[in-house]
Amino acid sequence: MFGLDPLSLPVAIVEMLLLLSLAAFIGWFIARLILSGRLNSLRADITERERELAECRQSKVTIVPPVAPSYIAPTSVTTQTVVLASVTDDIPTQAYSESRPIVPLAIPIFNESPPMPIAQGSEAAVLSRIASRAGELNFDRIGIATSSEADDLKAIIGIGPFLERKLHSLGIYTFRQVSNFTKEDLDKVNELIEFFPGRIERDNWVGQSKVFYDQKNG
Numbered sequence: 575m576f577g578l579d580p581l582s583l584p585v586a587i588v589e590m591l592l593l594l595s596l597a598a599f600i601g602w603f604i605a606r607l608i609l610s611g612r613l614n615s616l617r618a619d620i621t622e623r624e625r626e627l628a629e630c631r632q633s634k635v636t637i638v639p640p641v642a643p644s645y646i647a648p649t650s651v652t653t654q655t656v657v658l659a660s661v662t663d664d665i666p667t668q669a670y671s672e673s674r675p676i677v678p679l680a681i682p683i684f685n686e687s688p689p690m691p692i693a694q695g696s697e698a699a700v701l702s703r704i705a706s707r708a709g710e711l712n713f714d715r716i717g718i719a720t721s722s723e724a725d726d727l728k729a730i731i732g733i734g735p736f737l738e739r740k741l742h743s744l745g746i747y748t749f750r751q752v753s754n755f756t757k758e759d760l761d762k763v764n765e766l767i768e769f770f771p772g773r774i775e776r777d778n779w780v781g782q783s784k785v786f787y788d789q790k791n792g
Contacts, residue, residue: 618770619732626736629697697736700768705743707766716754719747727752729786732777740767749790752783 724747727738744766746752755763757775764774 615776618773622770622773623734626734629700630736697739701739701743704740704766704768708744710766711744711746711762712759713745715756716746716759717748717751718745719751721747723748725749725786725790730777730779730782732773732779737767737769749783749787752779753787755780 721742724742727733727741727747727749728735730749730752733741741747741763744763746763755774760774760780763769764771
């Protein structure tokens with residue numbers, strides 16, 4: 575190797591050290607690639623979870639507009655008669671009338687506010703938007719299921735509570751349906767639930783669903 579004498583012990587040692595160094599470098603390089611891929615996947619997961627959390631928080635914020643209070647108007651003017659009694663026999667008793675307005679305290683009366691419209695970025699609006707496009711899926715191929723048949727789709731790695739609700743809004747409830755996804759279905763569902771492109775395929779939802787479906791049905 576390298577034009578050196580293989581029968582020489584020092585040369586053999588050098589060659590072995592070179593080969594070990596090369597193997598170590600290759601191993602380090604492969605491990606670095608794998609670690610980099612996993613870090614990128616984790617970053618994407620964190621980004622998705624943060625986006626779901628932000629949407630959930632936004633859906634729970636209710637803005638109540640101020641309501642102008644109504645006040646009770648003052649009552650009409652009443653007349654009071656005041657009698658001044660004499661304190662001595664020389665001064666006759668006198669009486670006079672005095673008109674004074676009686677004004678009660680103003681009591682605010684709040685009217686019920688009208689129902690607030692659904693905010694565009696709320697969870698309800700997102701799920702409604704997704705449900706309106708459910709007809710774009712091929713349920714003849716995927717299969718039809720109802721909410722009463724629903725499996726725990728959160729068992730699939732990559733599906734959180736909000737993603738599960740998105741799938742439910744499309745009519746996807748069971749492992750059997752997910753396991754029937756073709757490449758066309760994967761791309762369409764990925765688009766409809768507004769997920770990262772290609773993420774469903776990378777997380778292998780179909781393979782995981784087949785395992786869960788087989789376990790469920792023995």
